[in-house]
Amino acid sequence: xxxxxxVVLEKSGxxxxxxxxxxxxxxVKRQINxxxxxxxxxxxxxxxxxxxRVWVGVAALFLMTLTSLMGWNLYQAPTAVALVSVDxxxxxxxxxxxxxxxxxxxxxxxxxxxxxxxxALKGKPIDEVxxxxxxxxxxxxxxxxxxxxxxxxxxxxxxxxIEKMPKELNELQISNWVTGPIAKKGLTPxxxxxxxxxxxxxxxxxxxxxxxxxxxxxxxQKAGVITESGKLKDTTExxxxxxxxxxxxxxxxxxxxxxxxxxxxxxxxxxxxxxLDNPIEKGPEKQNPNESPSVVKxxxxxxEKDKEPVASQKQPPETKAESDxxxxxxxxxxxxxxxxxxxxxxxxxxxVDDKIDDKIDDKIDGQVNDNINEKTKxxxxxxxxSK
Amino acid sequence: xxxxxxxxxxxxxxxxxxxxxxxxxxxQTFIRxxxxxxxxxxxxxxxxxxxxxxxxxxNDAIDLFVExxxxxxxxxxxxxxxxxxxxxxxxxxxxxxxxLDQEDIGxxxxxxxxxxxxxxxxxxxxxxxxxxxxxxALSVFQLTFQDLVAVSPxxxxxxxxxxxxxxxxALDPDLWLQVERKGKIPMQALALKTRVNLKVLERGRKYILxxxxxxxxxxxxxxxxxxxxxxxxxxxx
Numbered sequence: 001x002x003x004x005x006x007v008v009l010e011k012s013g014x015x016x017x018x019x020x021x022x023x024x025x026x027x028v029k030r031q032i033n034x035x036x037x038x039x040x041x042x043x044x045x046x047x048x049x050x051x052x053r054v055w056v057g058v059a060a061l062f063l064m065t066l067t068s069l070m071g072w073n074l075y076q077a078p079t080a081v082a083l084v085s086v087d088x089x090x091x092x093x094x095x096x097x098x099x100x101x102x103x104x105x106x107x108x109x110x111x112x113x114x115x116x117x118x119x120a121l122k123g124k125p126i127d128e129v130x131x132x133x134x135x136x137x138x139x140x141x142x143x144x145x146x147x148x149x150x151x152x153x154x155x156x157x158x159x160x161x162i163e164k165m166p167k168e169l170n171e172l173q174i175s176n177w178v179t180g181p182i183a184k185k186g187l188t189p190x191x192x193x194x195x196x197x198x199x200x201x202x203x204x205x206x207x208x209x210x211x212x213x214x215x216x217x218x219x220x221q222k223a224g225v226i227t228e229s230g231k232l233k234d235t236t237e238x239x240x241x242x243x244x245x246x247x248x249x250x251x252x253x254x255x256x257x258x259x260x261x262x263x264x265x266x267x268x269x270x271x272x273x274x275x276l277d278n279p280i281e282k283g284p285e286k287q288n289p290n291e292s293p294s295v296v297k298x299x300x301x302x303x304e305k306d307k308e309p310v311a312s313q314k315q316p317p318e319t320k321a322e323s324d325x326x327x328x329x330x331x332x333x334x335x336x337x338x339x340x341x342x343x344x345x346x347x348x349x350x351x352v353d354d355k356i357d358d359k360i361d362d363k364i365d366g367q368v369n370d371n372i373n374e375k376t377k378x379x380x381x382x383x384x385x386s387k
Numbered sequence: 388x389x390x391x392x393x394x395x396x397x398x399x400x401x402x403x404x405x406x407x408x409x410x411x412x413x414x415q416t417f418i419r420x421x422x423x424x425x426x427x428x429x430x431x432x433x434x435x436x437x438x439x440x441x442x443x444x445x446n447d448a449i450d451l452f453v454e455x456x457x458x459x460x461x462x463x464x465x466x467x468x469x470x471x472x473x474x475x476x477x478x479x480x481x482x483x484x485x486x487l488d489q490e491d492i493g494x495x496x497x498x499x500x501x502x503x504x505x506x507x508x509x510x511x512x513x514x515x516x517x518x519x520x521x522x523x524a525l526s527v528f529q530l531t532f533q534d535l536v537a538v539s540p541x542x543x544x545x546x547x548x549x550x551x552x553x554x555x556x557a558l559d560p561d562l563w564l565q566v567e568r569k570g571k572i573p574m575q576a577l578a579l580k581t582r583v584n585l586k587v588l589e590r591g592r593k594y595i596l597x598x599x600x601x602x603x604x605x606x607x608x609x610x611x612x613x614x615x616x617x618x619x620x621x622x623x624x
Contacts, residue, residue, distance in 0.1 A: 007614060009518050010532045017532040022543075023550050023598065023615040025535035037515025 003041040008034050018042070078103055081161040082169055083201055085210035086130065086178075087151040088137045089235045090115050093210050095157070100126045100166030107210065109233075115140060126169060130177040134189070138182050147235070148189045149242050150178050153204075153211025155196035171195060192216065192242055192251055209233075216241055223250040397454050407449060411442065414464075418445050420606040421465050425472045437472055444471035462513055462609040514610045521611055524600050528570060530593055538593045549591040550615060552581045553598035563603050572596055 006018035006028070014030045020042060034040050080095035080103050090112035095103040102121045115136050121129050134150065137143045143150070152174050156162045171193040182189050194215025196204070204214035213232040220227050223246035231237040241247050400407050415432065422441035423430045430438050448464035525531065540546040556562050556577055565573045572592060578585045588595065598615045601608045 007514055007518070007611065009522075017536055019611065019614045021614055023546060024541075025532065025539040025594075025597075027536050035511065035515070036518055037511040037513070039511070039514070 002044055004044045005039055006042050008036050008038050008040060011036060016040075020044075079161075080104075080157050081164040082154055082156050082166070083211060084126070084130075084169075084174075085151075085153040085212045086133055087153075087210055087212040087235075087238065088134075088142050088147075088149070090137060090142060091210055091213075091233075092116070092133070094121070094129070096126055096166065096169065098164045098166065100168055102126065102129045111142065115142075126166065127173070127177045130174065131181045134178045135181045138185065138187070143182060143187070143189055145187060147239070148187060149235075149239055150189050150191045151194070151212035151216060151238060151242070152178060152191065153194040153196055153213070153215045155201040155211055156198055157201070158198050161198075190242070194219070194251075213238070216247070219250050220244070220247050223247045397449075397452060397460075400449055407446075410449070411446065414445060415442075417461060417464075417606045418442055418468065421468045422472060424607075425469050437475065440471050440475045441468045444468040447471075458510065459609050459613060461606070462510070465609060466509060466513060510610070517608050517611050520607055521601065524604070525597060528596055530597060534593055535597050538591065540591060540594065545587070545591070548583060548587065549594050550598060552577065552583055552588065552591070553595045553615070554602055555581050556595060557599040557602035563599070566596070566599070572599075 004020050004022065006020035006026075008016050008018055009025070010017035011030070011034075015027050016030055016034065017025065018028055018040065019025055028042060032040065078097050081098050082096045083093060083106065084096055085091070085093040085107075090109055092108040092112040093106045095106060097103050102124050104122070105116070108116065115133075119132050119136060121132065124132070130152075134143070154169060154174065156165050174193050175191045178191055179189060192212070192215075194212055196211050196215055200214060200218070201211060204211055207214065207229050209217065209229060209232060213229075216238060217227065217229050217232055220241045223244070225241060225244055225246055227237065227241060232241075396406075400410055418441045419430055419432065419438060422435075422437050426435075426437050432438055444467040445464050448460065448467045451467075452460050452463055522532070525535075540549055556566070556572065559580065562573055562576060562580070565576075572588075572595060574585060574588055574592075577583075577595075578588055581588075601612045601615050605612060
């Protein structure tokens with residue numbers, strides 16, 4: 001509240017008519033006994049009014065900022081930080097927010113579209129989403145003992161969103177989530193989980209592949225198994241690659257590279273990959289890259305134990321079952337080594353024999369030629385002498 | 388803006404005789420105006436002794452004036468002129484000429500009134516006289532203070548616009564002459580001069596006229612005009 005000087009122009013009843021220093025003629029309440037011509041000080045509410053206006057303005061601005069920030073945060077909250085794909089067939093791909101909640105579908109094939117009409121996934125946590133998808137696929141006979149592969153791929157949306165990704169989104173958990181619901185029903189699906197980078201995601205989108213398909217294609221390429229990326233849309237082709245020992249071995253190796261210390265818990269991708277392990281651990285290195293996967297005939301490493309219910313698989317890493325696996329691996333390993341050695345030896349023997357034969361032939365030819373020449377010479381000399 | 392309204396360097400005026408002479412010459416109109424008011428007749432330089440007395444009083448005012456006191460110099464000078472003329476008439480026994488300061492007649496008037504002695508009561512009295520005169524001037528245009536309260540602009544921007552317009556009207560001799568002759572503002576000409584919308588001028592007509600009265604009659608409203616001039620335009624002396 002500021003003071004403003006004013007001169008009293010007129011007195012009338014309980015009020016004064018004044019002219020203030022700002023040139024305003026105004027009527028004010030008669031507070032002190034001033035006479036016409038006296039200069040008085042007005043407690044101008046105007047100052048307070050202006051002050052009030054300033055405060056109201058500041059408060060309004062603050063509220064607006066706060067509202068904008070809140071609105072912005074609300075708007076920002078559902079920002080997609082990761083992309084997850086599930087290929088069974090049906091195939092679908094969806095985004096996930098920082099809280100690990102389903103945001104929206106990005107791609108889906110016809111089977112997925114039909115299947116998803118029955119469930120609402122928006123806003124649901126990722127574990128629930130995956131469980132629902134897998135359960136529904138099982139119920140609709142998309143997953144059965146003949147077709148039991150589930151390929152899951154996931155990647156951060158950008159390099160920056162890696163840190164924002166929900167912590168529970170990892171291979172171990174994903175594998176648990178997709179295996180669990182079906183295992184309860186007596187079927188243990190085979191799961192391949194691929195962790196991809198944002199750059200991989202871009203490449204996959206350019207190639208019109210899901211993350212899982214791209215991950216599989218990449219693994220196949222790395223394993224030296226040639227396949228057209230377009231064919232990966234076909235479930236049969238996917239299964240062919242997934243069943244390929246080199247690819248399996250590579251997937252397993254990749255998993256070890258990602259986290260070699262991951263605990264082996266039932267139904268996890270680690271366990272599965274170990275169970276589905278390619279007996280040739282270093283297969284891709286030894287394998288001729290040009291060789292067709294169909295040509296490679298390796299014993300199927302899946303044992304009956306692998307097909308046991310999940311509950312029975314709950315064993316710590318250093319168990320007897322584990323050592324059995326190792327034994328079996330070693331045996332198969334040895335067998336393959338023997339085979340390869342045999343093949344190599346055979347080839348070497350063949351080559352040596354060929355070389356020896358060639359040399360003998362050469363020698364015989366040389367000697368025969370020499371004899372003929374000598375004979376011809378002698379005959380010529382004899383004819384000369386006779387002449 | 389009249390020369391005497393400019394910011395004066397009082398220190399220089401007090402010491403530099405030439406500057407003081409120039410200032411006295413410039414202020415002759417004011418001195419004559421005040422003296423004529425006191426004497427109730429038009430005074431002429433060289434003919435009336437009252438003007439010499441008034442000039443001496445004005446010169447004393449320059450010596451005695453202290454800028455920092457917050458009193459307009461012309462108001463102070465006017466009081467000194469009045470007091471000197473009252474004393475002059477007392478000596479001449481022509482008291483009938485003094486009507487405004489009847490209350491001062493009974494007691495001895497110190498014509499050498501110092502600025503420190505220029506009391507609040509005297510300033511109020513001066514202002515009251517101006518207000519009385521202003522009220523009469525307004526009544527010529529059928530205006531009252533109540534009218535001015537009603538039309539006084541409330542918003543700062545519009546008030547500043549109208550104050551600027553009133554100032555231009557008051558300081559333009561041709562326009563102001565038309566006001567004095569016809570008793571109304573030449574709106575079209577004023578709108579052209581000020582480039583303010585005619586409707587705005589119409590709405591603020593009474594206010595413009597009242598303020599212009601205070602500014603145009605610079606010698607009469609030494610106090611009141613300070614209320615309608617911006618601080619940077621105010622007359623310090």
